[in-house]
Amino acid sequence: MPIEYVTVASSTIESVGYDPESMTLAITFRDGREYHYYNVPASVFEGLRTASSPGRFLDTEIKKAGYGYARVR
Numbered sequence: 122m123p124i125e126y127v128t129v130a131s132s133t134i135e136s137v138g139y140d141p142e143s144m145t146l147a148i149t150f151r152d153g154r155e156y157h158y159y160n161v162p163a164s165v166f167e168g169l170r171t172a173s174s175p176g177r178f179l180d181t182e183i184k185k186a187g188y189g190y191a192r193v194r
Contacts, residue, residue: 131175139166144190148179158183179184 122137124147131151138147139161146161146169165182172178 127170129172129175133176134179137166137169137175139163146183147193149194153182154192155194156190158159159189161188171184 124140124145126136126138126147133151135149135151137149140143140147141142141163144160144162145148146158146166147155148158148169149155161183165186168182169175169178
């Protein structure tokens, strides 16, 4: 099943999506880059989706947590 994306209020992030089956978090940036982060709990996706600053949340709660990731676009 393809990941469904939701738009977030951010100057750098365009949209985010999540696949609960594979625990994959997808982030699309405004410049067109897209990254997938792996083995991310649903609670982290919800935190990102509802954060007042998704960019800051990405830095502090996802990047620094050390989740595996890959650039897909």
